[in-house]
Amino acid sequence: MSDVLQSLFVLGTSHHATPLDVRERFALTQPQALELQQRLHAHEGIRECLVLNTCNRLEIYGLADRIERVDEIRELFCEKQNVPIELFQQYAYSHNNLEALQHVLEVSTGLDSQMVGETEILGQLKQAYTKARDAKCTGNVLNRLFEKSFQAAKAARSQTGITRGQISIGNVAVDLASRIFGQLSKSRVLLLGSGEVGEKTAQALKSRGADDIAVSSRTFENAHKLAHELGGSAIDFEDFKAQLEHFDIVICSTAAPGTILDRSIIAQSMKRRPERPCFLIDLALPRDIDPAVEDIENVYLYNLDDLSTIANENLTARKAEIDNAREILKKHAWNLWLQLRRRELMRRS
Amino acid sequence: MLNEIAMTDKNAFAVAAAIYGGAFAFGLVALLMRRVYPRAVMFALLVGGFLIQTLGLNLRGAEIKACPLGNIFEVAQFIAWSLVLLFFIIGPAFRLRLLGFFTAGLAALLAAGVFAVPAWDRAYPPGIFGGNPWIELHAALAIFSYGVFAILSLVSIMFLIQQHGLKKKQFKGLYQYLPSVQQLDLMAKRLLITGVIVLSASLIFGSIFWVNNHELVPVFKLTATCLIWLGYLTVFVLRIQKKLVTRRHAIATIILFVLAIASLWPVQSARDSEPQTTGAPLRVER
Structure with a gap:
């Protein structure tokens, strides 16, 4: 009888080594990914398998009767996707056994992600695992492997600063808004312009409780459309200055050639709301808000550079935690490996 | 029953101060390690310190047969006690971090600071309030209002730190753990209103005593207390009129609290220089 644990593997491509245009050629839709998973499971010698398919990675986890099965899987995938095998081999990586264990633990913790420490990958991995388990494509080994990887990810996140600090512009803005207002449910948001970064920032605020969002743009149709998407209202661009005092958070991302909010406009607005702070987020280039407003009491102005600096510093801090997190995961991987080996020995005896 | 406790009031105050100091050190170490301290541990330490300080105040009160507010040492202990008591009310209700x-x-x-000058625990005759319940209530309320103003000044300090961080675009360290500026500002407003009401009530009760006992109230004490009250009342009115808000409001409340605490020493000195009004023996010097 062969040792099943000698053929635990992961085969895949990710953003680390594969350029976007090549990743596009390997990309699968979700139905295609499920179909591939079923085909692999039906393949002779593949005992368990799981396909993880995200925008940044395509990975096949499996347990085969012998390690050479990985070559067959590679061929099968290339044939299905109609890509040259040389191209796939150029960018793909594969790990076996303990290395495969360490890899899945690092993926689930977000160490292997483009944005180090991001948590979305854990959700995607859990989803892929649930689907594979429901489809009976996973068995004792992969079930244990993935369940333990979720626990290890939680431990690494809580014991290190790998997830500390926000690393996207939208989430950094939300963090700052929380430092100014606390709960965002009572904060009124005004989005000026229909730029993509502004929209994402408004969405991030909405996801954290800011329900009252108004949009104003030179093209009223654009404002109306965006307001509809955000579940808010549209304001005529000519009127927004008169209504400024009613808004706690103002996001500017217009394509105006100069400033649209100067010191006198903001000062006038703040006179009518002296007790309530105002958070101004200037995401436009050139800037929409005169930097001199920063001196006004109870006004907090942040531009794109400020937010990017915070995001980058947080990312650097997270990267500095990678080694600590990796050490924790190594211990988990080793313990898991021993558990799986013990089980295999018991099964044999 | 208090007589059976094998601990002197001074020891109880020292232990309480040590526990408060330990709680502060515990929080500081956690913050230096860039971690948020467990709230339950901080709360438990403050409860421990508070209970022992309450014991100390009870022992002292039993000895002098009055509310222990007869010298700077006792007043400072009572303010610290009021401050912690107010934290127990405000902390869990509003969940203000740090x-x-x-x-x-x-x-x-x-x-702990009042232990530095032994003279501040100067002996005074028992029954300092002359057994008059109004004056005792006045004193207790006045010192309790100082507790409110103490926690107000803390909230104001937290506000200024958070605002400084936001203005200077600082986001690491202490800043990320502090409550929002809006929460802190709102809490400061509520505390100011509470403090002014309590202090005003205290002065009303005190005036009932003063009307019939002019000669027993030192002029300096009366003036200092009224000035502090007027100061807080002015800040309160300006705040209600939205003329003194956020940063300037925070600075004003901190300055007023420093002045209020600083006025305790000359007030006490003025009272000590007054002739003794009772023939009762002095409380034994500790």
Whole structure:
């Protein structure tokens, strides 16, 4: 009888080594990914398998009767996707056994992600695992492997600063808004312009409780459309200055050639709301808000550079935690490996 | 029953101060390690310090047969005690992050700081309030209002730190753990209203005594107390009129609290220089 644990593997491509245009050629839709998973499971010698398919990675986890099965899987995938095998081999990586264990633990913790420490990958991995388990494509080994990887990810996140600090512009803005207002449910948001970064920032605020969002743009149709998407209202661009005092958070991302909010406009607005702070987020280039407003009491102005600096510093801090997190995961991987080996020995005896 | 407790009041105050200091150090170490301290541990430490300080105040009160507010040492202990008591009311209700840490720091400073000058625990005759319940209520309320103003100044300090961080675009360290500026500003407003009401009530009760006993109230004490009250009342009116808000409001409340605490020493000195009004023996010097 062969040792099943000698053929635990992961085969895949990710953003680390594969350029976007090549990743596009390997990309699968979700139905295609499920179909591939079923085909692999039906393949002779593949005992368990799981396909993880995200925008940044395509990975096949499996347990085969012998390690050479990985070559067959590679061929099968290339044939299905109609890509040259040389191209796939150029960018793909594969790990076996303990290395495969360490890899899945690092993926689930977000160490292997483009944005180090991001948590979305854990959700995607859990989803892929649930689907594979429901489809009976996973068995004792992969079930244990993935369940333990979720626990290890939680431990690494809580014991290190790998997830500390926000690393996207939208989430950094939300963090700052929380430092100014606390709960965002009572904060009124005004989005000026229909730029993509502004929209994402408004969405991030909405996801954290800011329900009252108004949009104003030179093209009223654009404002109306965006307001509809955000579940808010549209304001005529000519009127927004008169209504400024009613808004706690103002996001500017217009394509105006100069400033649209100067010191006198903001000062006038703040006179009518002296007790309530105002958070101004200037995401436009050139800037929409005169930097001199920063001196006004109870006004907090942040531009794109400020937010990017915070995001980058947080990312650097997270990267500095990678080694600590990796050490924790190594211990988990080793313990898991021993558990799986013990089980295999018991099964044999 | 209090007589059976094998602990002197001074020991109880010292232990309480040490616990408050320990709580502050615990929070500081956690913050230096860039971690948020467990709230339950901070709360438990403050409860421990508070209970022992309550014991100390009870022992002292039993000895002098009155509310222990007869010298600077006792007043500082009572303010620290009021401060922690208010934290127990405000902390869990409003969940202001780091308030426990700052409360522990100020309570430790007040409770331990007065040990530095032994003369501040000067002996005074028992029944200092002449058995008059109004004047005792006046004193207790006045010192309790100082507790409210103490926690107000802490909230104001937290506000200024958070605002400084936001203005200077600082986001690491202490800043990320502090409550929002809006929460702190709102809490400061509520505390100011509470403090002014309590202090005003205290002065009303005190005036009932003063009307019939002009000669027993030192002029300096009366003037200083009224000035502090007027100061807080002015800040209160300006705040209600929205003329003194956020940063300037925070600075004003901190300055007023420093003045209020600073006025305790000359007030006490003025009272000590007054002739003794009772023929009762002095409380034994500790």
